[in-house]
Amino acid sequence: MQFKNDLLLRAAKGEDIERYPVWLMRQAGRILPEYRAIRNSISGFKELVETPELAAEVTVQPVDLLGVDAAIIFSDILVIPEAMGLTYQMIEKKGPHFEKTIRNEDDLKKYGETNFDVEDRLGYVKEAIELTVKELNGRVPVIGFAGAPWTIFCYMVEGGGSKTFSNSRKLLYTNPTLAHDLLSRITDLTIRYLKMQIKAGANLVQVFDSWAGILGRDQYNEFGLKYMNRIADAIDEVPVTLFAKGAYASLPHLATSNCETIGLDWNMDPYTVREMVGEVKTLQGNLDPCALYASHQDVEKMTNSLLKSFKSKRHIVNLGHGVYPDIDPDKVRTFIKTVKSYEL
Amino acid sequence: MQFKNDLLLRAAKGEDIERYPVWLMRQAGRILPEYRAIRNSISGFKELVETPELAAEVTVQPVDLLGVDAAIIFSDILVIPEAMGLTYQMIEKKGPHFEKTIRNEDDLKKYGETNFDVEDRLGYVKEAIELTVKELNGRVPVIGFAGAPWTIFCYMVEGGGSKTFSNSRKLLYTNPTLAHDLLSRITDLTIRYLKMQIKAGANLVQVFDSWAGILGRDQYNEFGLKYMNRIADAIDEVPVTLFAKGAYASLPHLATSNCETIGLDWNMDPYTVREMVGEVKTLQGNLDPCALYASHQDVEKMTNSLLKSFKSKRHIVNLGHGVYPDIDPDKVRTFIKTVKSYEL
Numbered sequence: 145m146q147f148k149n150d151l152l153l154r155a156a157k158g159e160d161i162e163r164y165p166v167w168l169m170r171q172a173g174r175i176l177p178e179y180r181a182i183r184n185s186i187s188g189f190k191e192l193v194e195t196p197e198l199a200a201e202v203t204v205q206p207v208d209l210l211g212v213d214a215a216i217i218f219s220d221i222l223v224i225p226e227a228m229g230l231t232y233q234m235i236e237k238k239g240p241h242f243e244k245t246i247r248n249e250d251d252l253k254k255y256g257e258t259n260f261d262v263e264d265r266l267g268y269v270k271e272a273i274e275l276t277v278k279e280l281n282g283r284v285p286v287i288g289f290a291g292a293p294w295t296i297f298c299y300m301v302e303g304g305g306s307k308t309f310s311n312s313r314k315l316l317y318t319n320p321t322l323a324h325d326l327l328s329r330i331t332d333l334t335i336r337y338l339k340m341q342i343k344a345g346a347n348l349v350q351v352f353d354s355w356a357g358i359l360g361r362d363q364y365n366e367f368g369l370k371y372m373n374r375i376a377d378a379i380d381e382v383p384v385t386l387f388a389k390g391a392y393a394s395l396p397h398l399a400t401s402n403c404e405t406i407g408l409d410w411n412m413d414p415y416t417v418r419e420m421v422g423e424v425k426t427l428q429g430n431l432d433p434c435a436l437y438a439s440h441q442d443v444e445k446m447t448n449s450l451l452k453s454f455k456s457k458r459h460i461v462n463l464g465h466g467v468y469p470d471i472d473p474d475k476v477r478t479f480i481k482t483v484k485s486y487e488l
Numbered sequence: 489m490q491f492k493n494d495l496l497l498r499a500a501k502g503e504d505i506e507r508y509p510v511w512l513m514r515q516a517g518r519i520l521p522e523y524r525a526i527r528n529s530i531s532g533f534k535e536l537v538e539t540p541e542l543a544a545e546v547t548v549q550p551v552d553l554l555g556v557d558a559a560i561i562f563s564d565i566l567v568i569p570e571a572m573g574l575t576y577q578m579i580e581k582k583g584p585h586f587e588k589t590i591r592n593e594d595d596l597k598k599y600g601e602t603n604f605d606v607e608d609r610l611g612y613v614k615e616a617i618e619l620t621v622k623e624l625n626g627r628v629p630v631i632g633f634a635g636a637p638w639t640i641f642c643y644m645v646e647g648g649g650s651k652t653f654s655n656s657r658k659l660l661y662t663n664p665t666l667a668h669d670l671l672s673r674i675t676d677l678t679i680r681y682l683k684m685q686i687k688a689g690a691n692l693v694q695v696f697d698s699w700a701g702i703l704g705r706d707q708y709n710e711f712g713l714k715y716m717n718r719i720a721d722a723i724d725e726v727p728v729t730l731f732a733k734g735a736y737a738s739l740p741h742l743a744t745s746n747c748e749t750i751g752l753d754w755n756m757d758p759y760t761v762r763e764m765v766g767e768v769k770t771l772q773g774n775l776d777p778c779a780l781y782a783s784h785q786d787v788e789k790m791t792n793s794l795l796k797s798f799k800s801k802r803h804i805v806n807l808g809h810g811v812y813p814d815i816d817p818d819k820v821r822t823f824i825k826t827v828k829s830y831e832l
Contacts, residue, residue: 239651307583307649310812313778317786357701357734360755360776360808390701392736393757411704413737432704434657442661468654 149284152214155460156348156383156404156426164459165213166483170466171206172218175473178205189234193220196271203276207284211480214284217273221291225300227265229255245303256326258333262340270344277345288346290338292353293330293371309358316367331371335378342381350385351375357390364394376402395420410464415453430464436475443475447482493628496558499804500692500727500748500770508803509557510827514810515550516562519817522549533578537564540615547620551628555824558628561617565635569644571609573599589647600670602677606684614688621689632690634682636697637674637715653702660711675715679722686725694729695719701734708738720746739764754808759797774808780819787819791826
């Protein structure tokens with residue numbers, strides 16, 4: 145595919161760029177009135193995820209309405225446990241809830257199935273990407289994504305969010321064999337799922353490890369990073385971005401991973417991380433999503449100050465976490481405009 | 489006071505010790521059937537906090553029942569916002585909930601009062617400590633505590649727990665003057681509160697910054713550590729422990745603080761932290777609380793391995809977070825026994 149704007153891909157690969165590319169995690173979502181109009185016209189969040197025409201429409205919205213340099217497919221990381229047999233409900237203001245969980249070998253037998261055709265169960269994501277690619281017609285690249293095995297594992301064991309994720313972490317001590325078995329299954333399915341996305345037209349894939357930060361370095365390396373690495377090793381069709389939120393102590397290990405880009409949360413200092421990982425990786429991030437509550441003038445100032453802290457061209461600009469739903473879209477526009485007008 | 493066992497205080501001050509002292513965050517609490525019996529005999533958690541005889545009784549329980557080297561007064565960090573006029577309810581399985589919050593100057597006028605006699609409103613904590621000291625009769629030291637200003641600020645602004653604490657963090661961008669005003673008030677009151685605890689007999693005080701990890705380094709230094717330091721500077725009667733959970737990047741700054749001991753969460757590697765802070769501070773922690781779900785044999789092994797990683801005597805052994813309520817007390821005993829029999 146020839147792109148009108150392929151800054152994202154060039155930055156990911158470490159090629160020359162004329163300015164930093166910029167996009168936002170959760171850019172397709174509740175900050176846009178145009179998204180909320182579609183969301184309110186249907187029964188729920190999951191219907192939106194599972195209806196390719198609508199998923200594609202909200203995926204393209206921020207390209208038109210905000211001017212970002214990439215579209216990220218509108219979907220949910222929890223489609224993977226669902227495909228394995230663990231259905232969930234998305235409860236407004238509370239988050240996901242799973243009726244059943246995996247805590248022992250019997251549960252794993254019942255809800256750990258991965259021996260199926262991924263297109264059969266997740267074909268709606270393939271269709272949504274194909275429609276998005278068609279609609280975008282080369283304007284910007286499309287980002288596919290999946291949850292990291294450790295994060296998906298946490299949801300499958302815990303059954304939802306948690307303050308401590310102590311059930312998930314307990315398994316690592318009481319039954320590491322079961323934990324590795326489940327993590328391996330999630331990993332294998334995730335690789336097939338991402339390859340399906342790439343075949344459908346995703347030009348880069350990002351793996352989100354939202355709960356990386358609840359493990360210490362050694363445990364994260366064993367139960368988290370190991371499986372992220374397996375994914376990065378398996379994907380050679382397109383650049384891969386690994387985002388391990390809160391895994392500060394594992395950054396030097398991430399630097400040796402087979403990925404092109406490392407995502408930084410807003411607590412990670414880009415300068416320090418650059419010192420740690422060197423020039424071999426692109427860094428993505430990491431303005432504090434709360435910074436967008438500030439005045440336009442301050443958003444501009446903080447964005448410029450972030451960009452000035454970069455000591456290399458190997459950067460993709462983003463927030464350090466998903467944009468919060470009550471942020472004024474005009475503040476997002478100021479953020480994007482500032483990045484676009486910053487001279488390299 | 490002459491102690492039969494003053495290991496905790498000697499370790500905190502960097503004096504010689506014959507073995508590492510050990511205690512557990514949340515040791516007075518739901519893991520003990522003897523605690524649950526008392527808790528079930530009354531109306532709720534807050535009644536327990538506010539009844540000195542009962543608070544003292546559950547404070548002493550783990551000294552008798554687990555053999556820890558220190559008692560920590562049974563109380564709650566949220567007594568501070570309550571004293572300032574923001575009452576809260578402790579909702580079973582959900583955590584604290586405040587009816588009112590502080591989001592603007594008007595709120596601060598209404599719920600930010602600190603101009604009162606601390607003994608008038610928090611005298612029950614003083615009495616609980618006095619009773620504890622009497623009951624312990626010098627067997628082990630008593631630890632007093634308070635929440636760090638940043639963590640208390642989060643509860644007062646948010647009104648409870650949160651996944652993102654975006655309301656609290658928003659204020660840092662939109663109204664830093666208000667934020668500093670509230671943080672200063674909390675700090676002043678906390679200093680008076682801790683001095684009351686010391687007068688009542690607390691031999692060491694610990695300041696808990698549970699939400700330190702949601703801020704990046706620079707913001708934590710400005711809105712978090714600054715006020716922790718102010719407390720450490722004001723307390724010279726007894727050793728001070730600062731516990732900034734998740735504030736990995738601020739550890740070098742903590743090393744210059746006027747405290748004796750730095751608490752480590754279970755994600756921080758003691759060896760790395762020792763390299764960062766040097767020999768000037770005692771380190772406290774940091775076995776993963778989930779490790780106590782493992783077998784007795786594994787608990788012993790992991791505890792020994794933690795102790796072997798210490799390159800100095802300046803350590804107080806603890807978990808890296810509060811003990812989880814469903815942990816078998818016998819596993820805690822194995823942890824404690826292993827520490828006590830470890831030869832220095």
